[in-house]
Amino acid sequence: MSDEFGSHKDVSENLPSAHGAHSGDAVQHDPFANPGLPPHEYRRQDIDEKAAKHSERVVAGLFTLSMLGTIAFIACFVIFPVDKIVYIFPFGHVSALNFSLGLTLAVALLGIGVGAVHWARTLMSDEEIVDERHRADADDELRENIRQQWITGARESGFGRRKLIRTTMYGAMALVPLAGVVLLRDLGPLPEDKLFHTLWAKGKVLINSNTNKPLRPEDVVVGSLTFAQPEGLQESDEDFQQQIAKAALMIVRLKPEDIKDKREAQWGHEGIVAFSKICTHVGCPISLYEQQTHHVLCPCHQSTFDLSDGARVIFGPAGHPLPQLRISVNGDGNLVALGDFAVPVGPAFWERS
Amino acid sequence: MSTTTESPSSRQATHPGERIAEWTDGRLGLYKLAKSNLRKIFPDHWSFMLGEVCLYSFVILILTGVYLTLFFHPSMNEVVYHGPYAPLQGVRMSDAYASTMHISFEVRGGLLVRQIHHWAALIFIAGMIVHMMRVFFTGGFRKPREINWLFGWTLLFLGMFTGFTGYSLPDDLLSGTGVRFMEGAILSTPLVGTYLSMFLFGGEFPGHDFVSRFYSVHILLLPGLMAGLLTAHLILIFYHKHTQFPGAGKTEKNVVGTPLLPIYTAKAGGFFFLVFGVISAIAAMVTVNPIWTMGPYRPDQVSTGAQPDWYMGFSEGLIRVMPGWEIRLWGHTLVLGVFIPLMIFPLVLLAIAVYPFIESWVTGDKREHHILDRPRNRPVRTGFGVAWLTLYFVLLVGGGNDIWATHFHLSINAITWFVRIGFFVLPVLTYWITKRICLGLQRRDRDKVLHGRETGIIKRLPHGEFIEVHEPLSQQQLHVLTAHAQPAPIELGPAVDENGVARKTNPVEKLQARMSRNFYGEHSQIPKPTAEEYEEVLAGHGHHEEITSGSGSH
Ligand code: HEM
Numbered sequence A: 001m002s003d004e005f006g007s008h009k010d011v012s013e014n015l016p017s018a019h020g021a022h023s024g025d026a027v028q029h030d031p032f033a034n035p036g037l038p039p040h041e042y043r044r045q046d047i048d049e050k051a052a053k054h055s056e057r058v059v060a061g062l063f064t065l066s067m068l069g070t071i072a073f074i075a076c077f078v079i080f081p082v083d084k085i086v087y088i089f090p091f092g093h094v095s096a097l098n099f100s101l102g103l104t105l106a107v108a109l110l111g112i113g114v115g116a117v118h119w120a121r122t123l124m125s126d127e128e129i130v131d132e133r134h135r136a137d138a139d140d141e142l143r144e145n146i147r148q149q150w151i152t153g154a155r156e157s158g159f160g161r162r163k164l165i166r167t168t169m170y171g172a173m174a175l176v177p178l179a180g181v182v183l184l185r186d187l188g189p190l191p192e193d194k195l196f197h198t199l200w201a202k203g204k205v206l207i208n209s210n211t212n213k214p215l216r217p218e219d220v221v222v223g224s225l226t227f228a229q230p231e232g233l234q235e236s237d238e239d240f241q242q243q244i245a246k247a248a249l250m251i252v253r254l255k256p257e258d259i260k261d262k263r264e265a266q267w268g269h270e271g272i273v274a275f276s277k278i279c280t281h282v283g284c285p286i287s288l289y290e291q292q293t294h295h296v297l298c299p300c301h302q303s304t305f306d307l308s309d310g311a312r313v314i315f316g317p318a319g320h321p322l323p324q325l326r327i328s329v330n331g332d333g334n335l336v337a338l339g340d341f342a343v344p345v346g347p348a349f350w351e352r353s
Numbered sequence B: 001m002s003t004t005t006e007s008p009s010s011r012q013a014t015h016p017g018e019r020i021a022e023w024t025d026g027r028l029g030l031y032k033l034a035k036s037n038l039r040k041i042f043p044d045h046w047s048f049m050l051g052e053v054c055l056y057s058f059v060i061l062i063l064t065g066v067y068l069t070l071f072f073h074p075s076m077n078e079v080v081y082h083g084p085y086a087p088l089q090g091v092r093m094s095d096a097y098a099s100t101m102h103i104s105f106e107v108r109g110g111l112l113v114r115q116i117h118h119w120a121a122l123i124f125i126a127g128m129i130v131h132m133m134r135v136f137f138t139g140g141f142r143k144p145r146e147i148n149w150l151f152g153w154t155l156l157f158l159g160m161f162t163g164f165t166g167y168s169l170p171d172d173l174l175s176g177t178g179v180r181f182m183e184g185a186i187l188s189t190p191l192v193g194t195y196l197s198m199f200l201f202g203g204e205f206p207g208h209d210f211v212s213r214f215y216s217v218h219i220l221l222l223p224g225l226m227a228g229l230l231t232a233h234l235i236l237i238f239y240h241k242h243t244q245f246p247g248a249g250k251t252e253k254n255v256v257g258t259p260l261l262p263i264y265t266a267k268a269g270g271f272f273f274l275v276f277g278v279i280s281a282i283a284a285m286v287t288v289n290p291i292w293t294m295g296p297y298r299p300d301q302v303s304t305g306a307q308p309d310w311y312m313g314f315s316e317g318l319i320r321v322m323p324g325w326e327i328r329l330w331g332h333t334l335v336l337g338v339f340i341p342l343m344i345f346p347l348v349l350l351a352i353a354v355y356p357f358i359e360s361w362v363t364g365d366k367r368e369h370h371i372l373d374r375p376r377n378r379p380v381r382t383g384f385g386v387a388w389l390t391l392y393f394v395l396l397v398g399g400g401n402d403i404w405a406t407h408f409h410l411s412i413n414a415i416t417w418f419v420r421i422g423f424f425v426l427p428v429l430t431y432w433i434t435k436r437i438c439l440g441l442q443r444r445d446r447d448k449v450l451h452g453r454e455t456g457i458i459k460r461l462p463h464g465e466f467i468e469v470h471e472p473l474s475q476q477q478l479h480v481l482t483a484h485a486q487p488a489p490i491e492l493g494p495a496v497d498e499n500g501v502a503r504k505t506n507p508v509e510k511l512q513a514r515m516s517r518n519f520y521g522e523h524s525q526i527p528k529p530t531a532e533e534y535e536e537v538l539a540g541h542g543h544h545e546e547i548t549s550g551s552g553s554h
């Protein structure tokens, strides 16, 4: 039997031109020859009916366990209210329903899985069988046959001869997908100058995002980070998410002498400065403020901006400073914007100069 | 009963199952299909189950995914929460988020299905990467299986995006942050970035459309493509028949193993339930993506330590360690700091996709291969695979730089620089080390073949010398350790032809020859023992014994 598939010659025929390959005459004496498939070894279950019976009982037991698992699953579904929380060590407080359903389902499934695998391993014939492989490519005769069929077909179509038809067909096929492309046009509006503007405008009052009250200079204390949004913007507005994504503000109060950037000081009010809260890297909102250094940190990729120096980037992947909003105080003593941001907020893009 | 031979149908089918099969055969040619497949041979090896893990988690994803569609609302309409989860009472959120809350807290078993769906996704993609690397390291991608390699790779690529669109659907604070990240990355595209962003989001970010758009991509487009590719993948596995490791009785022309019916069916079928059972148990015990703790998405809010699902981590690493380069010229901005990572992301993946074609070009190997390589016997390929994985993991580390920093009290700056330098240095280093290790293992194999296996038993010879007893290898082991081919590198050919005229060698040929030397040159393989060497050593042993026994005649 081993001759059929065991001889080493079979292997070396397929080997590349190898140095040191054992080939040619040496085959008979090849010390590394493929010994061929070893004789099949019987398992205990193959010869001992008692062992086989035992395996059978184990498999049947596992399938029965699975049935019990499913019944338990249904029972848990009925018994546990969906909102019941229980404490289970070491998982902590968990939903009783989720926990019990998951585990009973696991038992139901694992019972089948382990049972089937055990069955295959102990009771089904494990004798290895040899099968032939066949090359994927055709022999010369078939190749020639197909070539002829192709040539005949091509000739009958006249595709090569009638150039006019060919060219216009290519043209038609190339154009027709354009219809599909055009249909995508209304996926969204054109960018125009949308990314260049926010809701901020001259005279808009800064509203504290937490209290929803107008922000007054005396509310902004040294060392704290205050978030603000434009007056009139309501959470219930249709376009609230789009607007807040651009207009969110971050206000800090610095000692005027700490501000290194002259323009920054001018655009602020008595040391109170307002910057865009939207990171100039890829647009996360910035949330961490270190009062000693006046650094703010973006939690997404750790870009760090120095708020005492024009919000310049001092660390991380952001490519330009946070835009500053010019603010002042109006007649009511509230902080107001003196206009929109001078540059687009958020991530950079091609049209940004 | 008349045993007539005129037509197969003359035998009366008695069993109802057989009658159904017969009926179908008359219409679909079922028996002809079954002829070559019912007892199809499948070689057995634990690593061949990795692909099955992927297949089964995909099936689980479809089953649980369809269930989720029954309750999930792919809509960004605003609603005010009045469900049972107290901390979010009265909070405004999208319908998508609210319906995911409903699935988690009000639908009995809904939370479990969500958890199984998410865990299966994590395991699906991890399984695909490990499975891919198994195929890579053993050379399973060689002819005739290159196309199936590409199918598998595409499944991995699409799987990552299916996962991404999936975890973006609940519209929670974490996933929304990920979508924002994607929008920022798209904006960096030169010329068309803002257009792409407007078209994808139906206007300015986040708009009202992305959940429903992601939804059709997530439940229809990508799974549909993947189901097609997966079917093709499996058909090709059947058509090519499975590869096998070298061993007794295994050749390039046969396939040795157990038949589809019954052994393989029982094992593989059982394995599906095992995978499903394990995922259910994990889903019961370990919460993944607890969207209720994060709250609904708002573009001006963020949670710290925001991390994507692990398979997106390497893109996160790329974007975190890249310096923030922006080139401003003629009123335009080229956002290299974001755009370069956006481009490297697919390139890293492409590098491994095209490897089979590069290897076959470099080595000039156009033969069919059905016996797998032992990784040590292909040190350059193995080195490249390890280098690729290293790159992947360096970036994964970079993607979690804040987590590393807080857990191990390291400075973010130090980690960032470690990743930046490591990105270039570590793959080279691990390539080199891996190659060394492979060569060392080849040397050990050579010694084993020539001198047998060390038994650890020390024997004292009569004249006082101590030797370790070596046990000769079995024929099977001898064969396994020497079955691999050791091809010679491609030679450039003489610089002058027969007539003494200088021959032109084009630079492409030169590159091929150089890479081929790198692949199969003397620094990349330890010559395996030849039959002569082996006989010689055997004879030498005899000689030695003769001397000790005192006869000395030779
Ligand atoms: C093919 C691979 C797939 C992957 C990798 C995948 C991955 C994911 C992930 C990670 C989530 C987030 C789950 C969460 O934590 O909330 C998700 C959600 C979802 N998936 Fe899939 N999924 C796949 C296929 C499908 C299919 C075929 C369907 C439906 C036919 C589906 C339907 C859904 C639905 C409705 C949700 C949102 C509901 C929810 O998040 O609870 N998925 N998917």
Ligand code: FES
Residues within 6 Å of the ligand: A279, A280, A281, A282, A283, A284, A298, A299, A300, A301, A302, A303, A316, A317, A318
């Ligand atoms: S979004 Fe702020 S650092 Fe990336």
